[in-house]
Amino acid sequence: QEQLVESGGGLVQPGGSLRLSCTASGSIFRIYTMGWYRQTPGKQRELVATVTGRGSTTYADSVQGRFTISRDNAQNTVYLQMNSLKPEDTAVYYCNAHYITRDYWGRGTQVTVSS
Numbered sequence: 611q612e613q614l615v616e617s618g619g620g621l622v623q624p625g626g627s628l629r630l631s632c633t634a635s636g637s638i639f640r641i642y643t644m645g646w647y648r649q650t651p652g653k654q655r656e657l658v659a660t661v662t663g664r665g666s667t668t669y670a671d672s673v674q675g676r677f678t679i680s681r682d683n684a685q686n687t688v689y690l691q692m693n694s695l696k697p698e699d700t701a702v703y704y705c706n707a708h709y710i711t712r713d714y715w716g717r718g719t720q721v722t723v724s725s
Contacts, residue, residue: 611636611714612634612635612636612639612642612707612714613634613635613636613714614632614633614634614635614705614706614707614714614715614716615632615633615635615716615717616630616631616632616703616704616705616716616717616718616719617630617631617632617633617719618630618631618719619703619719619720619721620720620721620722621722621724622695622721622722622723623723623724623725624695624696624697624723624724624725625694625695626695626723627691627692627693627694627695628692628695628721629689629690629691629692630646630689630690630692630703630705630719630721631687631688631689632644632646632687632688632689632690632705632716633685633686633687634686634687634688634707634714635686636686639683639686639707640663640683641663641709642663642707642708642709642712643660643661643662643663643707643708643709644660644661644679644681644688644705644706644707644708645657645658645659645660645661645679645705645706645707645708646658646659646660646679646688646690646703646704646705646706647703647704647706648699648701648702648703648704648721649701649702649704649718650700650701650702655704656670657670658670658673658677658679658690658703659673659677659678659679659690660679660708661679661680661681661688663683665681667679672698673692673699676692676693676694676695677690677691677692677693678690678691678693679691688705690703692721695721695723696723697723697724698723699721699723700721700722700723700724701720701721702718702719702720702721703718703719703720703721704716704717704718
């Protein structure tokens with residue numbers, strides 16, 4: 611079973627940047643499609659970005675061109691570089707590891723974009 615630990619959240623002004631990290635505990639990290647999701651109170655969790663084991667990426671329209679997902683299989687870590695942040699990016703960001711029927715989640719890290 612994978613354990614995922616996120617870090618890097620915090621408070622940032624509009625237009626600023628943050629980088630989130632998520633480190634997995636298992637030894638077969640490279641087989642998982644890794645993703646970042648976010649959730650605000652009263653709303654469903656939504657997909658932000660995913661990256662496959664081979665590096666293929668997908669993004670939500672709302673973050674395309676501003677966010678970049680990447681992974682380091684040697685370090686069992688996935689990153690989310692967030693630039694040009696907007697107040698509407700404020701949410702709890704969750705890391706996800708997906709493989710066929712398996713889904714693992716981190717506990718989340720808060721990102722707040724406010725002046």
